[in-house]
Amino acid sequence: MKKNLKIIGLAVLISFSVHGQNFISTEKQWNVMLTAFPLSNTTEIYKINGDSTVNFIVYSKIWASFDSLATWYFKGLLREESNIVYYIPPSGAEGILYDFNLEIGDTTYINNVFCSDIPIYVIVIDTVEYFGTSRKRWLIGENGIVDEIWVEGIGSLNGPLYSKYWNCIICPVWELLCFHENDTLKYMKPFETNCYYSTVGVAEKAIENDFIVSPNPAKKGNDISLETTSKMLSISVFDVTGRLVKTLNPLHVNKINIETSNFEPGLYLITVATEREKIMTRKILIE
Numbered sequence: 001m002k003k004n005l006k007i008i009g010l011a012v013l014i015s016f017s018v019h020g021q022n023f024i025s026t027e028k029q030w031n032v033m034l035t036a037f038p039l040s041n042t043t044e045i046y047k048i049n050g051d052s053t054v055n056f057i058v059y060s061k062i063w064a065s066f067d068s069l070a071t072w073y074f075k076g077l078l079r080e081e082s083n084i085v086y087y088i089p090p091s092g093a094e095g096i097l098y099d100f101n102l103e104i105g106d107t108t109y110i111n112n113v114f115c116s117d118i119p120i121y122v123i124v125i126d127t128v129e130y131f132g133t134s135r136k137r138w139l140i141g142e143n144g145i146v147d148e149i150w151v152e153g154i155g156s157l158n159g160p161l162y163s164k165y166w167n168c169i170i171c172p173v174w175e176l177l178c179f180h181e182n183d184t185l186k187y188m189k190p191f192e193t194n195c196y197y198s199t200v201g202v203a204e205k206a207i208e209n210d211f212i213v214s215p216n217p218a219k220k221g222n223d224i225s226l227e228t229t230s231k232m233l234s235i236s237v238f239d240v241t242g243r244l245v246k247t248l249n250p251l252h253v254n255k256i257n258i259e260t261s262n263f264e265p266g267l268y269l270i271t272v273a274t275e276r277e278k279i280m281t282r283k284i285l286i287e
Helices: 002-019 202-210
Strands: 028-036 040-054 057-065 073-081 084-088 095-099 107-110 118-130 133-142 145-151 173-181 184-188 211-214 224-239 244-248 253-258 266-274 279-286
Touching (some): 040 073, 118 145, 202 224, 211 279, 244 253
Antiparallel strands (some): 057 073, 084 095, 224 244, 266 279
């Protein structure tokens, strides 16, 4: 009997680890691209750190950096209960930010960083896989047209606080570039090659020079050279489906070669975590 209980308990634990993806965690980072007009790009980086008590309820603080982690700005308070994420903006009252209990056909009202009482209608619910992790996905919109996507554990693909932002503000445009958890890339916007963009290009160029991959493209069987200005702690290589094909960890080097004889020809994504708490990503083609 005890053995059966242990098996049941293990099954429940495994199920929770796959499907119980909480939104609020200090291990998460969201990189959000802001596109303004005339056409220019900047990157906002979000993280959760610290807490605060309001009316005897404990909330987590969410912060944003608009200058590549040099300065952090308070963006509000979050709490999570029964798969519902509640949000208090820096000036405003509490409202629902996400309701991950919604089923197809359900309607609710949410808040974002700009306004409140935004109608949400669920059109489709399915499952998507990003970098080896299966996540539930909510396709949201009106009249059968999807205009908003939520992903379990990640939130809106517009950014953690920008769900349905166009209900409140016309310009600019926000899009989730990358999502990291435990310093590991878990989501990257399709067709993107890095997780940071700068309006003037200076910061972006600096980041590009921080992480050099050569040659690119590379011939199968030849070594790929990875070089960074700060020491690499770990390296992960993913194929185009998001499957992890190689990992090197722990490391403490500025330069390393990766052998490619076991790689099939195609496009790969290489992510590096450095001692400066940066996550850098490059795409490489194996011929």
